[in-house]
Amino acid sequence: MGEDHLRGVPRPLDVELPRLRLVDRLRQRWCRPVTLVVAGPGFGKTTALAQAVRANLLDPRGIDVWMTCGPGHENASSLAAAILDALAVDHGPAPGTGDVVAALRRRAPLDVCLLLDDVHEIPGGSPGAELLGTLARTLPDTAHLVLSGRRVGLPLARREAAGEVATIGAGDLAFTDAETAALASRFGRDLTEDLRGWPALIRLSLSAGPAASWRYAAEEVLSRVSDEARTALAALVALGCATVDEVGAVAEAPVRLEHLVRSVPLIDRLDDGRYRAHDLWASMVPTDHLRARAVEVLSARGELAGAGRVACRAQDWGLLARLAVELVRTTLSVLPCATAERWLAAVPAQHVDEPAFLLLKAAVRHAIDFTDPSIDRLVDRACTRMLGTGDHDGAAVALGQAVITAHSRGDLVRLAQVAHRAQQLDVDSPVLRLLRHSTAAVLAELSGDPEEALTHLAQAPVTEVPKALAVSTTRFHVHCLAMCGRGREAAELAERMLDDDLARRHAAAARWFDGQAVEFHGDDPDSTARGEFVARALHTVIAASYGEVTTELPAEQDNPRDAVLACASHAAVAVTRGDEDRARDVYKQHLARWPADIKVAERHLRRFLTLGYVLSDELRERWDSADLGPSHRNAREAGRAFVRARCGDLPAHLPEEHAFCFLPLPWSVELAARLAAAGRTALGTWLADRVGPAVHRRFRELARDPDLAAGATRLLATVPTPPGQPLGIEVLGPMRVTRDGVPVDAPELRRVRVRQLLGLLVLRPVLSREQAMDLLWPGLDPASAARNLRVTMTHLRRLLEPGRAGGEASYCLRGDGDTVRLVRGGLLTADLWSLRELGDADQLDQAVALWRGEPLPDLVDVCEAEIAEVRAQHVRNLLALGELRLVTGDPVQAWRLADRALALEPFEPRGHRLALAAALRARNPQRTVQTRARVLDSLRQLGVRPDPATEILLRQSVSS
Incomplete structure (x- = not known):
């Protein structure tokens, strides 16, 4: 990280005076967590910081990252995003303090200094100021914060009391007499007035010649430049910073x-090619005639906050009104509240009821609490007034806000009202086209025609409208695809168009009801009663596939779609509890209240098609002849297979996933038993692996049923039951096998070939028999090697499951055709598997603690490359944990972890950097000297120069 992270730093001017005393003091920012540079305009805060930054480039002590604050940074997510951009770190749409702290930690072991200029642009008490306060309190130990501005109002009392805050004020920044004389000598002029060391005014007066005041000096400067230059200066002043x-x-x-x-x-x-005029010119150069064009440029580059500040300063409320509509249009439900509230606070009382500001107020209330009933009244008033003045574009934005709010609440009545009003607008905009098509789609879906809804949604311009509105429309599109039995398409659309959390929930549900056994969670962070109701219903039906019973939903519902959700969830619970008669009654009562002839009622019943197909003769007859979508056809085939199997007609083929996803566990296990009686045990084996002990309990129950006993007994004999105690395999050091946490002392473990085979199975997820024979018995002919493998596998089964009866299949060790494998997860664990899975920062302690010595010593000559990768993973964990200890203020432990890593990988540059940084931060001169010598010796042996980061630390180790 070097020049690329200094974008926005002013370049030195020819007349710039290098103040070595101040530069040296500013460079001491590396010694304090927080440095404040506070002074009024014209005291050279930015120039002094820029000089210190460039001095650090010549003699680096760490990494400097520069960012200039602006009006939009009063919003926390905008400020966090700007800081992460300056750090060159990718981030999501709404980053926070945690993301910034994590990015700073990732720079360890090097020190990183974040310099924020113009902090006064962030108002005290704003979300952005709160983020800065939190950042100042939670800085990693290797990070430093420099805040420069006319004022810095952050709660730093605790750090100040600990001596962790350095402050540089106006007195420090002012030119001394000697510096003033040196600068005057460069200009070849004398100052005729005492400007009290004010750097900007001294430079200005020297530029203009002898002057009685700085205003006169400024006028003198302006009188010497052309009209073209004055216009350019005025445009630059209006923009603040521009290309x-x-x-x-x-x-x-x-x-x-x-x-x-x-x-x-x-x-x-600036370094990035932009230019900036000092604030002192703002009071000297008129810019009112350029205001509108400046706002256009600021808006075009997405700086609406800055454009709004221009309008507020000029008290141009008409301009601010246009910006308010634009702010709502481009943000909707992700409105930057701090900016919007500041604008509203600036608007005089006589303008607050103008439609643009009513709309902005509604957007603020939506962002705070979308259930607030006043939002609709505000939006309607704004829309009516906009239509009255012929502002159809503004009315379209207001209707977009109305749709977002109605979608958030699940308010269909309100949506219908908005749709009616949208039809009356005589304007062609993407937002209105989307509103018309999406509301028409809602009405089609409510009438039981999701195919017609998809026709409208296909015409909705979701890529041309604000994201919030596009997300709501896409979610409904996903729902309609699922209603049509097109679950795979629904999942792909959700994953392609929606954010991570939305994609996870909607895609998982769509895939499950398409017959794909994905992980599904019933939580729904939308926090609406409707969303919670739907999530609970889906979770209840899915839980039945695992044989689990969840809380039942209220049975009485006043609309067919919710009544179907309640019906399916109650029926699924009844089947899981073994009360199939009760489940049939649930469907019978539902159809009496909501007959299948009601189109919308029948279409919603298809969402849980297998339940209805098995439990209702009426629905089975209807759906046997219906034209269904792919997902619904899959569900129908699962239902048919189960119904026909009960009549003795076993299905020729049914994917195990379909049986699992579409049938409650009692039915899928029953089907497995009927298939097993005919010698087909694949479904029973699959269910046992997927679900676990609950399946074996069902097998035992069916073994007492005369009609199902044969198949259930066969499954019990061929599908092994899980071991009674957790089994652990440890290969990170001398091999150990534990049962319920206690090491096993078994004779089989003393056999080298048993240890080697077990180590191979831990190292590789699936091992072919041919690979095992080639690795363990390379000198034997195939027949002899195969015989040795069988004997070794017998010993290994006895080691892992000593209590299993002879002839019974092993649970932990499986031989499937030409392959051998261990059944991972559940009751069988291995330290190597855990090492590979424990990758999060808060799990590093656990990962490092797994290491007991050189891994898989019995396979060192057989799997050298794979063992080297295991060792490298441990080294990475040691160093990552060491860096974490360093940034949290424990340099001694950081050095120990680096030392352990270097013992394994003596030439690892990251390890040397960590060891050197830890020794420096611990202020241990002897250890610093020793560590520096080790680093230099490593570089000499390799014959290479240190990388830039290591060079910084080596330089620090000399001066420490």
């Missing part, structure tokens, strides 16, 4: 900003 093209767009003429930098003082060119 040549942006200034030219505001000035409506080509501009020469490089010439402006040379001819006008207090203008900086």
Whole structure:
């Protein structure tokens, strides 16, 4: 990390005075967690920091990351995103303090300094200020924070009391007499007035010549430049910070900003190619005539907060109203509340009832609490007034907000009202087209025609509208695809178009009811009563496939779609409890209240088609002749297979996943028993592996049923029951086998070939018999090697499951055709599997603790490359944990972890960096010298130069 992370830092000017005393003091920011640079405008805060940053580039002590704050950073997520961008870290749409802290930690073991300029742009008490306060309190031990601005109002009392805050004020930043004289000498002029060391005014006065005041000096400077340059300066002042093209767009003429930098003082060119005029010019250069074009440029680059500030300062409420509508249009349910509330607070009383501000107020209330009933009234008033003035585009935005709120509440009546109003608008915009098609789709789905709904949704321009509205429409599109029995398409759409959490929930449900046994969680963070009701119903039906009973839903519902959810959940619970007669009565009562002739009622019944197919003769007859979608056809085939199996007609083929997903566990186990009686045990084996002990309990129950005993008994004999105690295999060191946590002392474990075979099975998920024979008996002919493998597997089964009866299949060790494998998870664990799975930061302690010595010593000559990767994984864990200890203030433990890693990998650069950084931070001179010597010796042996990060630490180790 170098120059790329200094975007936005002003470049030195020819007349810039290097103040070594101040640069040296600012470089001491590496010694304190927090440094405050606080002074009014014109005291050279930014220039001084820029000089210190560039001095660090010449003689690095760590990493500097520069960011200039702006109006939009009062919103916490915008500020966090900007900091992460400066750190060159990818992030999601709404990052927070935790993401920033994690990014800073990842820079360890190097120190990183985050420099935030113009912090006064973030109002005290705003979400952005709260984020900065939290960041200042939770800084990693290797991170430093520099806050520069006219004021910094953060709660830092605790750090100040501990001596962890350095403050540089106006007195420190002011030029000394000697510095003032040196700068005057460069200009070849004398100052005729005492400017009290004010850097910007001194430079300005020297540029203009002898002056009685800085205002006169500024006027003198401006009088010497052309009209074109003054216009360019005014455009730059209006924008604050801009590129040549942006200034030219505001000035409506080509501009020469490089010439402006040379001819006008207090203008900086930044590293990223942009230019910035000092705030002192704002009171000298009129910009009102450029305001509208400046706002257009700011809006085009997405800086609505900055555009709003321009409008507020000018008290241009008409302009702010247009920006308010744009803010709602581009953000909707992710509105930056801090910005919106600041705008509303600035609006005078006589303007607060204007439609744009009513809409903005409604958006703020939605962001805070979408159940607030006043939102609809505010939106309706705004929409009516916009229509009255002919502002159809604004009315379309208002209707978009109305749809978002109605979707959030699940308020279909409100949606219908919005749809009616949308039809009356005579304007063609993407938002209105989406509103018309999505509301028409809702009405079609409510009438029992989801296919017609899909026709409308296919025409909805979801890629041309704000994200919040697109997400709501896509969620409904996913629902309609599932209603049509197109679950796979529904899942793919959810995964392609929705955010991670939405994709996980909607895609998982769609795939499950398509017959794919995915992981499904019943939680729904939407936190609406409707969302919770749907999630509970789906979870209840899915839980029945595992033989689990969940809390039943209220039976009485006043609409067919919710009545179906209640019916299916009650029936699934009854079947799981073994009360199939009760389940049939549930469906009978439902159909009496909501006959299948009601189209919408019947379409919702298809969502749980297998239950209805088995439990209701009427539905079975209807669906046997119906044209169904792919997912519903899968569900019907599972129902048919079960019904016909009870009549003695076994299915030729039924995917195990379909039997599991579509049938409650009592039915899928019953079907497995009937198939097993005919010698087909695949379904029973699959269910036992997937569900676990509950399946064997069902087998035992069916073994007492005369009609099902034969198949159930065969399954009990061929599908092994899980061991009674947890079994552990430890290969990270000398091999151990534990039962219920206690090491096993078994004679089989003393056989080298048994240990080697067990180690191979832990190392590789699936091992072919041919591979095992080639690795363990390379010198034997195939027949002899196969005989040795059979004997070794017998000993291994006896080691893992000593109590299992002879002839009974092993649970832990499976031989499937040409392969051998261990059944992972559940009651069988291995430390190597855990090592590979424990990758999160809060699990590193556990991962490191698993290591007892060199892994798989019996296989060192057989699997050298794979063992080396296991060792490398442990080294990575040691170093990651060491870096975590370093950033949390435990350098001694960090050094020990680095030392352990280097004992395994002596030339690991990351390990040397960590060891050196830990020794430095522990302020242990002897250890620092020893560690530095080890690093240099390693570099000499390799014949390479240190990388930049290591070079920084080596330099620090000399000066420490």
